[in-house]
Amino acid sequence: MLDILKALVLSILLVVPARADQPLTVFAAASMREAMEEIGTAFAEESGTSVLFSFAGTGTLARQIEAGAPADAFVSADAEWMDYVVDRQAVVLGSVREIASNRLVLLAPAGSPQLKPGASDLPVRLEGERLAIADPETVPAGRYGKAALQALGLWDRVSSHLAPMDNVRIVLAAVARGDVPFGLVYRTDAVVAPDALVVYEFPEDRHPRIRYLAAQTVNGSHAHTDRFLQFLAGPVAQEILHSSGFLTDKEG
Structure with a gap:
């Protein structure tokens, strides 16, 4: 009987690969796609372990992790959603660490004129048009954008012209195609958008600090x-x- 059990255990070990040999699954904010993919390649070269990414809006990923999605690590675009999964004991508290920050900008199709200092002409230039923004209710970039527009005294004048979207990369695509005259995204998104340009950069003191946090699930x-x-x-x-x-x- 003991020999049979030993043989069964050995057969299982031979069939199931060691976890270190399987891809490491990371759920990461959509705004980090290019950088994370490059980091994944560098990590694979150093460790021998490949990394499989799933990119989406931070709120969507946080709820998936809360529901038990098969992720090994989570990279959030703000502290609020990381606190959400910590409070629900979906990530390991002691593993949370900040890895980067970002800036917030208004993007427009290539060839558009710059906004005036303070973005004071934004409401006028939005007349009859839409401002693409990540959903302010659920997506970090949208929350940062709402806070910045409120701090500049513009929110009440533009809130009826919003086109809320699931994440900043959808906003980016809408601007690049010319579907909307303006989109609110991170500065790093503008780097990967040759068909769009930054027409205004929000002062850092006009919105909560943009923090990217990573943790183990x-x-x-x-x-x-x-x-x-x-x-x-x-x-x-x-x-x-x-x-x-x-x-x-x-950099600060």
Whole structure:
């Protein structure tokens, strides 16, 4: 009987690959796509472990993780959604770390004129048109955008002209196609949009600090999750983030 059990255990070990040999699954904010994919490649070269990403709006990912989605790590575009999954014990509290920050900008199709200082002419130029924005109720970029527009005294004048979208990359695509005259995105999104240009950059003191936080999920079991989180905060990943336009420890 003992020999049969030993044989059964051995057969299971031979059939099921070691977790370290399987891809590490990371749910990450849509605004980090290009940088994260480059970081994933660098991590695979160093560790031998490939990284499988799922990109979407932070709120969507947070709710999926809360529901037990098979992710090993979560990268959030703000502290509020990270607090959400921490409060629901969906991520490991001691694993949470900040990896980068960002700036907020207004984007327009290529060839559009710049906004006046303070963006005071935005309401006039939106007359009869829509401002694309990530949903202010659920998406970090939308919340930051609402706060910035309120601080500039513009929210009440533009709120009836909004076109809320699921994440900043959908906003980016809408602007690049010329579907809308303006879109509110992160500065790093503008870097990957050759058909659009920044017409206004919001002062950092007009909205909460944009913080990207990473953590290990409680349902994740990959052997290299902690190693990946350390890598995100290390020099290679930080240089990639910095080169992609994110604010890191190399920049305030």
